[in-house]
Amino acid sequence: MSVRWKPVVTGVVLAGLIGGIGYAVHDRLNAPAATAGRPPGAPPGPGAARSAVVAVQAGTVAREDVPVWFDGIGTVQAFNTVTVRARVDGELQRVSLQEGQIVKAGDVLAIIDSRALQAQLAQAEAKKAQDEAQLANARRDLDRNMNLKEFASRQTVDTQRALVAQYEAQIRADEAAIEAVQVQLTYTTITAPIGGRIGLRSVDQGNFVRASDQTGIATITQIQPIAVLFTLPEKQLPAILAAQARGSVTVEAQDRQGRRVIDTGTLSVVDNLIDSGTGTIRLKAEMPNDPQKLWPGQFVNVRLLSDIRRDAVTVPATVVQRGPQGTYAYVVKDDLTVEQRPVAVALQEENRAVIEQGLTPGERVVVDGQYRLQPGSKVRIVEPVASAAPVGADPAASPAAIPPATQPAAPPAAPHRRPPGAQGVPADAAPADAARQGRQPS
Structure with missing residues (x-):
């Protein structure tokens, strides 16, 4: 007698669906009983927290000196910048400078044709010699008139004296003209x-340059030392001024990611005006820049050391939690239960928090796994997960860290349907029929 298997398969599927729905309804009906007496959204009661052991990572409250840094964004600026220009007109005969060269103050950079100025110098010196000869002759005439005494009129003597004074003044003018030409020759x-690094050259050898040219021949920037300009909020100004009154203030220049310190220097200038539009104050720091890692125009992250908190109570930053009542931390007691304790945070950085009130050095606090805790929860302290674990994975949430009592039960396995045509089983055959056709007679 042939058996119709399609109704059988349909019945098995319906039975499975009814069983799943019954399981879900049973779980829903039991949930209100477990949460009876608690307002909606309230955490489980102490009894439920104590019934399960939660795996957490713990740390110890420490006491140490903590530097207080102010963070800002700055721009590197050359300590001095000079545009090298020609001060006389002439042909650029030789260019000794090289682009990118490090020069010292007084190094020869270029030479301009000086023949025209040398000719002017020779003319000025000849004019002086001519005036000196006339002065000598005027002095001899004055001496002769003075020797004549009463035979020379007073007017003649006075005129000769004026002529001598005139030639003396002319000689002083000649000397000034000679000095002016000599300066032009230099x-x-x-x-x-100044000493520094030469930039790109603007004029090549052989060109005619003038003193009125504004472009210049090249630019020299002094980069050792170098300056960093940055801004900080105006509310930090009192602490900065107090730190400056105590002595030199340390300033660090970091890369854009804030992970590597490029150079360390000192605060040199605090601007005398607060920008009312942005509410910030401009500051300037001096960096030795040795070796040359900072470059003019470069953007850097800047950190200013305003103070050092001595013997501060510190914990890892992840210890501090925030709730409706403020900040708190979970403290691990001797019986491995946790206490939710309010804390006052004085300073919090990326990896560390300074606790002003609420914790005592030596106490153990929960560093990771707080999201599964309630006051009075029983905890089990585990070590951090190895570096092979995925980045950002929560060690307390891994199955290996969860005790057997808290691991969820595995769901029942779903019926497995054999692939069509396996061992001669029809594609629409039921699992029971497939099992019968797969068995060998005894």
């Missing part, structure tokens, strides 16, 4: 006014 040799 400008034909262009030297570095």
